[in-house]
Amino acid sequence: MRCAALSAAQAKALHDSDGDDCWDSKVCPSRRSYIRNRDRRNQARRRKRYAELQTLEVPEMGLPQITYAVLIVYREPGDSPVHAIAAEVWQDQEKVAQVPPIYCCQMVPSQVHVYIQKLLELLKQNYGIKKFASLVRLDPYQCSIEGCFLHPKVG
The missing domain is CATH 3.30.420 (Nucleotidyltransferase; domain 5)
Structure with missing residues (x-):
């Protein structure tokens, strides 16, 4: 979706009935938002996972002697x-x-x-x-x- 970087009006003009007719007003806005913000969301997820790993406590286990x-x-x-x-x-x-x-x-x-x-x-x-x-x-x-x-x- 190259049109994610465009404004909503530009994307509609490019992909509406006057363009290639692939614009779907039910799906396209959320897809465009996801694509524009996925790097930021993924970075936030990585930070959250890393923070959880830092606070994770491993319980002491009595390992059997080998x-x-x-x-x-x-x-x-x-x-x-x-x-x-x-x-x-x-x-x-x-x-x-x-x-x-x-x-x-x-x-x-x-x-x-x-x-x-x-x-x-x-x-x-x-x-x-x-x-x-x-x-x-x-x-x-x-x-x-x-x-x-x-x-x-x-x-």
Whole structure:
């Protein structure tokens, strides 16, 4: 509606029976008013919504504590054997338990999978954890096993 910017008399002259005959006196005045004032109305609505959001109070909710386990695999990148496996149990942002790493160098892949399944059974009994939330892959040189063959003894 380009005629919204025109005065009512100009719009009627342009669109009345002498013009293109699209003027409807029941509809056109309110449409023209809406189009002329929509930016101001929308801005007022935005301000009102913003003000409501500023005063909105979020009720305090006691969120349940989330307990999850992380599997830590010490392994070189690529298709390399697993050096060691460890696990950590977290409750929200706090570590509550840690399964120390064990060597897997002498294990075949099926033995590693069996160990992980037994580890999950233990976690399910103690913490109700059915699966690992994530897997962290670390370089074998970060292995924390005391006396690891990757860490030469100094002294």
